[in-house]
Amino acid sequence: MCGRTWRAGRASRRTRGWRKSSAGGAGARRPGCAMPSPGGGIDTPVPPRRRIREREGNTADAPPPPRGPGRRMSSLDPLFRPRSVAVIGASTDPAKIGGRPVAYLLRAGYAGRILPVNPNAPEVQGLPAFASLDAVPGEVDLAVVTVPAAAVPAAIEACIRKRVRAVVMFSAGYAETGEAGRAAQAALVARCREGGIRLLGPNALGLMNPGDGVYATFSASLHASWPKPGRVAIATQSGAVGTWCFTLLADRGAGISHLVTTGNEGDVDVAACIDWLADDPATGVILTYLEGARDGARLLAALEKCRARGKPVVAMKVGTSEVGAAATESHTGTLAGADAGYAAAFQAAGAWRAGSLAEAADIAAACTAGPLPRGRSVGIVTISGGAGAFLADAAAAQGFDVPALPEEAQAELRAVISFAGTRNPVDTTAQVANEKDAFGRMLEIMLRHGRFDMLVGFLAFLAENPARLDPALPALKRARQAWPLVPFLFGMRAPVATRAMLLQMGIAGFDDPNQAMQAATALAWLGEQQDRRLPGLPSPAPRALPDGPLDEAACRALLSEAGLPFAPSYVAHSAEEACDAAAALGWPVVLKVLSPNLAHKSEAGGVRLDLCDAAGLRAAWDSMLAEVRERAPQARVNGALVSPMLRGGVEVVLGMTRDPVFGPLLMFGLGGVFVEVLRDVGFRLAPLTRDAALDLIRSVKGFPLLDGARGRPKVDLGAIADALVALSRFAEAHPEAAGVEVNPFLALPEGGFGLDAVILRATG
Amino acid sequence: MCGRTWRAGRASRRTRGWRKSSAGGAGARRPGCAMPSPGGGIDTPVPPRRRIREREGNTADAPPPPRGPGRRMSSLDPLFRPRSVAVIGASTDPAKIGGRPVAYLLRAGYAGRILPVNPNAPEVQGLPAFASLDAVPGEVDLAVVTVPAAAVPAAIEACIRKRVRAVVMFSAGYAETGEAGRAAQAALVARCREGGIRLLGPNALGLMNPGDGVYATFSASLHASWPKPGRVAIATQSGAVGTWCFTLLADRGAGISHLVTTGNEGDVDVAACIDWLADDPATGVILTYLEGARDGARLLAALEKCRARGKPVVAMKVGTSEVGAAATESHTGTLAGADAGYAAAFQAAGAWRAGSLAEAADIAAACTAGPLPRGRSVGIVTISGGAGAFLADAAAAQGFDVPALPEEAQAELRAVISFAGTRNPVDTTAQVANEKDAFGRMLEIMLRHGRFDMLVGFLAFLAENPARLDPALPALKRARQAWPLVPFLFGMRAPVATRAMLLQMGIAGFDDPNQAMQAATALAWLGEQQDRRLPGLPSPAPRALPDGPLDEAACRALLSEAGLPFAPSYVAHSAEEACDAAAALGWPVVLKVLSPNLAHKSEAGGVRLDLCDAAGLRAAWDSMLAEVRERAPQARVNGALVSPMLRGGVEVVLGMTRDPVFGPLLMFGLGGVFVEVLRDVGFRLAPLTRDAALDLIRSVKGFPLLDGARGRPKVDLGAIADALVALSRFAEAHPEAAGVEVNPFLALPEGGFGLDAVILRATG
The missing domain is CATH 3.40.50.720 (NAD(P)-binding Rossmann-like Domain)
Known part of the structure; x- marks a missing residue:
């Protein structure tokens, strides 16, 4: 908890003189935890070091600006x-x-x-x-x-x-x-x-x-x-x-x-x-x-x-940029477009x-109103029941908890205003405009009992003029100081000066209560990112790809070596060799043409599924090669790959594309319509850790299909994650690989296997 | 086009005296089309009819307020x-x-x-x-x-x-x-x-x-x-x-x-x-x-x-309400929740x-800035290149056209400011702040050549003070009046009084350029809805459901009668009858237990697929009935339904649930994971027209699967729409039906068939 608080000690020498004496006062109430008060911590603005202008004597050197303790000089x-x-x-x-x-x-x-x-x-x-x-x-x-x-x-x-x-x-x-x-x-x-x-x-x-x-x-x-x-x-x-x-x-x-x-x-x-x-x-x-x-x-x-x-950091990135030609050759590259790299970078860096x-x-x-929240439990307080309803809707949509207050807290709230809504959302009613410190007292009751991570609310017109706000201010300030770690985010009507004064106290105001909830969403996410770090994994030594075009067998071999598991397979140069391979693998088998310059095997008729015996395999061999010769006469055929016909499990897609700015991007999605029609895929930067890979897998909309939705068996998420991590390392080690696609990768209840692989070589 | 303009003639007698003389002036430039000028049409505020207060003589009756021509008296x-x-x-x-x-x-x-x-x-x-x-x-x-x-x-x-x-x-x-x-x-x-x-x-x-x-x-x-x-x-x-x-x-x-x-x-x-x-x-x-x-x-x-x-109408609906118990019994009802009725109502009424x-x-x-736009072509103008980039991104995300200006228009723009961005987005550059009427002239060039339906832009600080705005105002006003049908929506920094003055001229200002684009989205949608109407279909005469529980055969019969096509089927009371039925239908067949009180046939083992011959069917009959007896001993079994095993096509789900406020809601979605995992479904109110049904079908994310995505055959959308319309009429005719689910409905390249049906009876 303490590790998450903002660092009051980071203030520069030049700001120290301006610090309010209240700094640290509230924090001192919680022993063992050096907490800044919301009003006296990092959010204290630094007044300009004005001086009486020396129009005549404008030649004296000003003293060099002091810097923060231990800060190194920068050329900037x-x-x-x-x-x-x-x-x-x-x-x-x-x-x-x-x-x-x-x-x-x-x-x-x-x-x-x-x-x-x-x-x-x-x-x-x-x-x-x-x-x-x-x-x-x-x-x-x-x-x-x-x-x-x-x-x-x-x-x-x-x-x-x-x-x-x-x-x-x-x-x-x-x-x-x-x-x-x-x-x-x-x-x-x-x-x-x-x-x-x-x-x-x-x-x-x-x-x-x-x-x-x-x-x-x-x-x-x-x-x-x-x-x-x-x-x-x-x-x-x-x-x-x-x-x-x-x-x-x-x-x-x-x-x-x-x-x-x-x-x-x-x-x-x-x-x-x-x-x-x-x-x-x-x-x-x-x-x-x-x-x-x-x-x-x-x-x-x-x-x-x-x-x-x-x-x-709050970032906005706009505009589309050109994507390298190599990237758009692959499905992964097309799905990534020009934006996935930035999205993945902001995600990775929090x-x-x-x-x-x-x-x-x-x-x-x-x-600037205080430390980031440390969880997703929200107290909602409004001075109008109507706004409470939509804030509760919005909180639910954001995946926040809106826990009901315990009965004793509700009784305490009713003791302040008998007809208040007390469950959470708390509706103080407009009556608080008439009762001096009722609003602040009710906040205090909520915070004392509710253990909320954030307080989101709607003050309506309470802050619009000092005559209404001033009586409520001391109790509001007390509540803020007593719970310095809980952001207060309120929709409110208020003049800019009042907004500034409240922000200074640690209370952020918004033109619309929905914006307050949107800010809560951002703050909660930012809080969750604070303890994460970009992986400091050592980059593998760069290696060259083998010369010449890469057929499926070569791609499988390269990726297997990098740690990606593939279903066993044999290269056959004749129908007889294929039958021997099938006998070794066990029937039924799949037969796929091997060609280093045929991008779309299936479209060229170069795939035969579910072959059950030698006669069928021989017939398939002949018809397949004939079809490929007819449909793709330019294809150089190196024989065919024989692999077992696997059933069950869930087909997923693992991919890599190289972003021109951020380098290798790893892609994950479910196969079939999820990738093709719904474009339900996610991207992360390399180097990918196992945790980030699991997070990526969980981020797609179709994830429940991997996780036992509606009676399906759960698949081995760890095996998929390990494969993605291996793909990430492969991408780092092989700068010549412009793109990789393992489609499908068959995710099974235990383990998983790549069933096909393509590696694109960088051109030029 | 004229039919879409706002009705200037609708102004009340009381407002007429306040009309600006400019009303209709701009419209008169386009003969044959009685267009209001943006500044003089429906958006003219009505000043209060103040009078010198007669504090002493406060007893005389005021004259009854005049009303609009032809307006009927209302008790309100x-x-x-x-x-x-x-x-x-x-x-x-x-x-x-x-x-x-x-x-x-x-x-x-x-x-x-x-x-x-x-x-x-x-x-x-x-x-x-x-x-x-x-x-x-x-x-x-x-x-x-x-x-x-x-x-x-x-x-x-x-x-x-x-x-x-x-x-x-x-x-x-x-x-x-x-x-x-x-x-x-x-x-x-x-x-x-x-x-x-x-x-x-x-x-x-x-x-x-x-x-x-x-x-x-x-x-x-x-x-x-x-x-x-x-x-x-x-x-x-x-x-x-x-x-x-x-x-x-x-x-x-x-x-x-x-x-x-x-x-x-x-x-x-x-x-x-x-x-x-x-x-x-x-x-x-x-x-x-x-x-x-x-x-x-x-x-x-x-x-x-x-x-x-x-x-x-701009509507906001919040809060969740209780859903009737009958509604949550069905899959459709659960997917609808408490909000689908309101969503469908706003959609239906535009x-x-x-x-x-x-x-x-x-x-x-x-x-209030003028008539609604009549299309989705957007001109983007900014006085900063940066904002143009994100407005173009946002327009693309909204499905707007951002057509490039013709070269002659671009040359004209460069003649005003040589280093302007001229393609669309047009970047006038901040130079317009220095050149009297450059901004308005550039707008005029854009509008003259661009045939835009809307103009969205970013004025930055141009309107922040009169010294900068006033020189640009006459040309801006001219452009607005010459194109009264094109909304001008600008992100701008401006005092409230300037905002009001500009809105009065027909120029809407927003705190953020993205909000201007969001408003463009809403206006374009509202414009598209203007010519639509709720269907004035006569309601069918109400009919009672047959007494007693409804098994699948009864549900199929009722819905068939209402016009929903089902695959042929026979009820069999013995394995022999089932074999006769299969022979008549053609092999292979599906066998499903018939029971009026068994909600989930599959879970109880009451379904056998792909039976290829009499021996297999007999064995399936015995094992199925034994399994149902064991797993669902309470189920009353009325025999079994024999129907052909159909392949191909795309499985979709048609459903009906009864909203407590809005009555029958029709649901459409793709089957399998689309409904189960992605909840990719849409709802519309009854009575459903064929056009609304087609619109509903097109609204789901999985729609490309029905429309030939990635080499699939296109299915017969008309057949699905007809089935939905029939379901809508069935729902209107049978108030006792709390819910209906036809899951799956097999959509084929020609026609389609229901393969299963459930009708829930309203309880209590």
């Missing part, structure tokens, strides 16, 4: 937390793109040095300006490049001369414009790398760090709403989406630690930002929006680092995948 | 649009429950007479008060009863003496409290009925009609937000949910025509309210929230009336079922 520190910011192309007009960063830094009271570079103005927005970067005295951590693309090379050379450590580049006209732009961007990135400069952009909206007053952005959204410091970091490729997310969070009362938008990702990408944010003491939750990732392994590692640090930006903001804000 | 008119309102228990304190209706009526400038009844005060909130209702001069349309339950009987008697026509009753302590309360409520309702009074409540929050300034409610939410008149009517059982919906609508810039909350529904229920609102000229869209319905037929009729009047209140409000508000 000067980007996210610079001690000095030069603006190249700074405008005297604060409304212009080159003027905005200066205006925003001034408005934010940025404590470092602001260094406008403008060859034509001695002063920019009240600050002394420099004719060139070379003329700037002292060190420059970050340069914001606002000039058009044509002027960029000179600006970068100046940055290299000045040993600038990071550049934010607004300038557009690079990879987003076509081939010439891509080349220009590659040259730009190479030059920055040579010069030891980390580059955000080009074509980026830049970043904000409200806690430190850093605004290296030209976002116009700041005219309308000014960010408040808080615990959510936003990392997106799209600038518009990033600023949209920050305003959605603001609506929910949540502030931000950083907003970083990566644009063309010449150097710094979203994965690198997430990696840095995982170590950032000001960040408690990460909201990310991806259009694509260059490097799946780095993205996974960054997500995993967040999990290890106890920081939930990041919640949101379906919309509003959902992402709801959940990220809710994550 | 005095409830929804009273000419005079008495408040029994009126308080001098406007904050008290008895004081609020008076305060609200005064604030709204209600044009009729406000008649406070208070024995202890000569004046209430500045109005002369009456010691009793008897002392009130003139007629009283509506009395609001705010007194406690104990004082209610006297108040009702006074209402009857005064010939009051409708009562809104806040008083609680009735059916919601238990048995005694139910009895008191029944007496109250009976007395009102005798006295010719329509009753809303008891235990109701009452109603609002902002257009006429009628406020017969004690809702405290009015302190925080005051309703604006508009085109959405809200009808709910729960008061808290009703007021919540009105505030959600207000957030979206949509006003309301009525908010009516029915509480205990002693007399007036939600269905009656919907029925009245369907005829109300001020109402264009209905949002309803149901916990349950007493009378399914009346609810359906009311929903259907809304459809006939071109008024979309009402959109929303999953949350926020979704319901989004869609209801969007419905």
Whole structure:
């Protein structure tokens, strides 16, 4: 339990001075467990370190920003937390793109040095300006490049001369414009790398760090709403989406630690930002929006680092991408499409995948309200019976427990409000609006008796104005502090300031009670993922596939060697050899043509089932080979495979396809209509552990068929899982294998056997 | 096309004076088609008919409210649009429950007479008060009863003496409290009925009609937000949910025509309210929230009336209800559960079922922006490329077309902004914020070339402040008016007043671009439902089931007579008779025990398949009867049924269960794992038309198996549909049949046959 709480000790030195004295107070009530209070833990926003602006003396170096205890230096520190910011192309007009960063830094009271570079103005927005970067005295951590693309090379050379450590580049006209732009961007990135400069952009909206007053952005959204410091970091490729997310969070009362938008990702990408944010003491939750990732392994590692640090990640991935030609050759590859890799990656790293930006903001804000829940038992409280009914429906649909309160608790609730609904959902009735602390007292009774993991509710208009909320507030606060591990998620009508105040107390508010339940679903899942880890399995040494095309016998041999069990089989080159094989295997048998260049045996007439005796087998041999010659004249025939005709069990499909970003993806599904018609399959990343394989098997809708549904025998799930793990290791060991399909694999009450196998070789 | 447009001519006399002169202007550009302009059609809110309050002379009768042309009088008119309102228990304190209706009526400038009844005060909130209702001069349309339950009987008697026509009753302590309360409520309702009074409540929050300034409610939410008149009517059982919906609508810039909350529904229920609102000229869209319905037929009729009047209904139904014992005896009944009836009813009547209140409000508000779309082709426009990607993903997931714009259109778009994305999604880029009317011009190019049915987009921060929006507004308005039939649905950041202004122009705004696409989905579906109608099939004359228990042979005979085809079969009373039957039918055959009291033949060993000859049949006869005697000694055995062993085709399940609210529900699913494991079934209400039956068949996930998936033969869908229609008529004709199951029904490439049948008799 203690291992699951958020780490109060992770707070940075810079935040310590701002800590409420209440921090740890509630935790102290439970001896032996160092729990943060919901109001004083990781969710405490960090006010900006404003200072009185020294417009005259704007030359003194600010002290280097302190870092969290034991935190290592990162080459991105000067980007996210610079001690000095030069603006190249700074405008005297604060409304212009080159003027905005200066205006925003001034408005934010940025404590470092602001260094406008403008060859034509001695002063920019009240600050002394420099004719060139070379003329700037002292060190420059970050340069914001606002000039058009044509002027960029000179600006970068100046940055290299000045040993600038990071550049934010607004300038557009690079990879987003076509081939010439891509080349220009590659040259730009190479030059920055040579010069030891980390580059955000080009074509980026830049970043904000409200806690430190850093605004290296030209976002116009700041005219309308000014960010408040808080615990959510936003990392997106799209600038518009990033600023949209920050305003959605603001609506929910949540502030931000950083907003970083990566644009063309010449150097710094979203994965690198997430990696840095995982170590950032000001960040408690990460909201990310991806259009694509260059490097799946780095993205996974960054997500995993967040999990290890106890920081939930809420991710949104959109857009379709091209899938390699080799992948679409296989059934598995077609089923995977372009999205299965991302889905499997978020699943593996325990990041919640949101379906919309509003959902992402709801959940990220809710994550700041306290530790993640540790179970699926939900208390439901409403001040209207009607809302209780649909919250109970929604909880049931999510697989939550909504346990009835014990009779003594119900009696206590009735003692507060005689006509309340007391079972769970608890309906306090609108009467609580008239009785000072009735609502908080009822919550306390629920929590004391109910042992709930989460509290979800509907406050209706209780929080809409202070006259109604204020009398209820002390008891509400008491309940929250006494149960700091239980998230409070309430649908409520409330002004943004009230939302922020309640979130600060550890109570997340939503525009709709259903959204509160949706957030509960996400939080419960995120909580379940917290103790998991990506497998640290050693990768097997890479091995080459044998030369030449691979027929079924060769595929079986390779996969058998890797640990995948197959039904016994013999290769026969004549009907007589086939009869000998059948005699050895036992009748009846199956006869399948062997050809390295025949993708669809059945369609070419190359399969004969259920052969019961030698006469039948001989006849089948002749007719099969004749049919194949006719239907697939190009097929090179190496004889035929003889294997026993097995019955019973359940046919499943094991597959592997290679995702261009995330590498081998393992697929599992039930055979026949489940794969063909319902596309009822699941995917997981390699390396696959046995537990993950079992989880994958259980994830398909047809799973009850393997588990004894309606009187069927249960099959050996462990045997399927072992086969999937072997397939995963095979995929890792054989980078040349673009895809594998074992279809069918016959799952039996004890053990299981592959009955067919295809391995696709990577082309090109 | 013209038939689908909303009826401008339906506006009431009272609204005509308020019409904008632009009404019809845009429509006139398309000759032959009387189209409302989006800004001047049904979505024009009706300002309240305020008058200068005559506090002194508050005795003159207001003129009777005018009604729409040709509209018939309804007994609910005095409830929804009273000419005079008495408040029994009126308080001098406007904050008290008895004081609020008076305060609200005064604030709204209600044009009729406000008649406070208070024995202890000569004046209430500045109005002369009456010691009793008897002392009130003139007629009283509506009395609001705010007194406690104990004082209610006297108040009702006074209402009857005064010939009051409708009562809104806040008083609680009735059916919601238990048995005694139910009895008191029944007496109250009976007395009102005798006295010719329509009753809303008891235990109701009452109603609002902002257009006429009628406020017969004690809702405290009015302190925080005051309703604006508009085109959405809200009808709910729960008061808290009703007021919540009105505030959600207000957030979206949509006003309301009525908010009516029915509480205990002693007399007036939600269905009656919907029925009245369907005829109300001020109402264009209905949002309803149901916990349950007493009378399914009346609810359906009311929903259907809304459809006939071109008024979309957005419905939310929550809570689970008890299902009759007879229903759960059958597989069909168990699969239906408590919700299938409501789902089928909304489907049949073309009402959109929303999953949350926020979704319901989004869609209801969007419905006020103009006519429903007439197809599924979507133009996507964003001012950020990132949002375009996820809108395109979401559109594809909804089965929308997102056709590429023709090259000439793309060239025109590039002429406006050279680096815009022009294919569809169109990415105008944030540049439109700087160029006066670029956004509107680009919309116009899209609409002119794209022939889109809907326009979905993302405005980001364009509408957040007037400085950015105002320059774009004229061109935006022009585009909207030139394409009045194409809904504009945009994710946007905007203040509520801007939202309202844009909605008034016919542009619906959403907090999240995904919500805009979700609304597009709902609008497209609602549009598709507009031309459909509930079948007006004559009900067959009711017939009794034969006496005594029904064995399979009897069930087959009954259903055959009703038009359901079955495979031929003979009843045999001995092995010899069975052999004769098999010879007549042709081998192989199936043998099934006949017993009127054996529910599960197979489990009792009462089925023998694939009998190929007389010897096998004789042996099977003996062993089957012996096994049944042993496993089900209580079963009365009437011999056995002999039928041919059929192969091929696809096994499906046809079923009927009787919903307690909506009557017969027809079920369809594929057999085997589809029903048993995946619960992949659909339900429709009786009477079922052939088209509805085909729609039902196509609705299941396994449908491709019937339609030739992966080389399978296509089965005869018409034959299945005919069988379902026959089953529907059988259910209507035999009210004693609580359930029917034809499982399996063998669907063949031509025709199909029932292979087994069970009819459950209603108990009690």
